[in-house]
Amino acid sequence: MSGSIPLTPPAEAVGVEGSLPAGYKPFKPEDHGLERGFRCKVPQEALLKLLAGLEPDRPAGAVEAGDQAAEFGQQQAAGPRLGIGMDSCVIPLRHGGLSLVQTTDFFYPLVEDPYLMGRIGCANVLSDLYAMGITECDNMLMLLSVSQKMNEKERERVMPLMMRGFRDAAEEGGTSVTGGQTVINPWIIIGGVASVVCQPNEFIMPDGAVPGDVLVLTKPLGTQVAVNAHQWLDQPERWNKIKLVVSKEEVKEAYQEAMFSMATLNRTAAGLMHKFQAHAGTDVTGFGLLGHANNLAEQQQNEVSFVIHNLPIIAKLAAISKACGNVFNLVQGTSPETSGGLLVCLPREQAAKFCSEMKSQGSGFGGQGAVGGAWIIGIVEKGDRRARIIDKPRIIEVPPRGSLAANQENNTSHD
Numbered sequence: 001m002s003g004s005i006p007l008t009p010p011a012e013a014v015g016v017e018g019s020l021p022a023g024y025k026p027f028k029p030e031d032h033g034l035e036r037g038f039r040c041k042v043p044q045e046a047l048l049k050l051l052a053g054l055e056p057d058r059p060a061g062a063v064e065a066g067d068q069a070a071e072f073g074q075q076q077a078a079g080p081r082l083g084i085g086m087d088s089c090v091i092p093l094r095h096g097g098l099s100l101v102q103t104t105d106f107f108y109p110l111v112e113d114p115y116l117m118g119r120i121g122c123a124n125v126l127s128d129l130y131a132m133g134i135t136e137c138d139n140m141l142m143l144l145s146v147s148q149k150m151n152e153k154e155r156e157r158v159m160p161l162m163m164r165g166f167r168d169a170a171e172e173g174g175t176s177v178t179g180g181q182t183v184i185n186p187w188i189i190i191g192g193v194a195s196v197v198c199q200p201n202e203f204i205m206p207d208g209a210v211p212g213d214v215l216v217l218t219k220p221l222g223t224q225v226a227v228n229a230h231q232w233l234d235q236p237e238r239w240n241k242i243k244l245v246v247s248k249e250e251v252k253e254a255y256q257e258a259m260f261s262m263a264t265l266n267r268t269a270a271g272l273m274h275k276f277q278a279h280a281g282t283d284v285t286g287f288g289l290l291g292h293a294n295n296l297a298e299q300q301q302n303e304v305s306f307v308i309h310n311l312p313i314i315a316k317l318a319a320i321s322k323a324c325g326n327v328f329n330l331v332q333g334t335s336p337e338t339s340g341g342l343l344v345c346l347p348r349e350q351a352a353k354f355c356s357e358m359k360s361q362g363s364g365f366g367g368q369g370a371v372g373g374a375w376i377i378g379i380v381e382k383g384d385r386r387a388r389i390i391d392k393p394r395i396i397e398v399p400p401r402g403s404l405a406a407n408q409e410n411n412t413s414h415d
Helices: 044-054 114-130 152-172 223-232 236-242 248-262 267-275 288-298 317-323 348-361 404-414
Strands: 089-092 099-107 139-147 177-185 189-198 214-217 280-283 304-314 342-346 375-382 387-398
Touching: 099 114, 114 139, 114 152, 114 189, 114 248, 114 267, 114 280, 139 152, 152 177, 152 189, 177 189, 214 304, 214 348, 223 236, 223 248, 223 317, 236 317, 248 304, 267 342, 267 348, 280 288, 288 304, 288 342, 288 387, 304 317, 342 348, 348 375
Parallel strands: 139 177, 304 387
Antiparallel strands: 089 099, 099 189, 139 189, 214 342, 214 375, 280 342, 304 375
């Protein structure tokens, strides 16, 4: 990553232990007259059906399946093309053999610190570029919604911090925010658009996995569980369901680790995808590890399947998920993540070196990154372009940075 990242936000930002402006809360559906189980994320299958309506019309049988260039019309420029369904679109431009790679994303607040929420929003947008091995972004736009229920004091305190966090993360990624759109809405929303014009050798198309490849994940899982468990500290009815498997201090540590992880750019991993000849990649976000692994598997040119054996999870969160029954399904791979890691298909002989270099280079937001840096989680084998998690995957407990376990592991690795 370029530039240095301060251990904490600016002094005037609201810290992890700081107090928020009166009345400011993370988004809770029940506070807005919605059912407790309400989810803003459209289910993956429903979303793909909706997006099918954006595909260009063409005569039946006129184009062979997989002929992406032809799908967009004969007048389009030649070159690699990626349309609907993956992290970013790739559009060949008319001049100079260049391509436009572009993505957009936005979501509702999920952490209490507005500065970190801005950083997370920006990191989440950029991650779609990083998933294709792109390390540079030419321009960003910011999409911001101010809640109509916020009073003037809340707006003046919270929104500038969120915007600063977004801007700071963009600058860390070597780009800048040059515009966007701001509206009034029932809820706060943060997100943006990231665009880059690049040559074909600057990005890695997400379709080249071959049998024998290894699957690597670059951030631990469990962000949704961490955020919810932290909210439950003040909700005795829910806290009583998990208090036998975790302490309040462990929940606070996991929540802080989740925030720092989400605020960390995947830029280092993107650069290493080129160095170690990655064959494909995606980022793990709202559809969970298994959802995004399935999506990536479906894109492959070869008839392959992804088999996941290991799940790196922030410490104690697997136990919390189990104690909650089927609320999260973290171990089943369907628990949503926000600004998660990259899932990368690497040649077997390169995977361990990729992980080692991630660990040696990795220092995310908040200082020393999560112990491990990257983890080998599965294999690519011949199959039907699907992904699965084995019945009893190995759970890798990833200790939060700053915890006793993390310090011991770091000291051991330096011996």
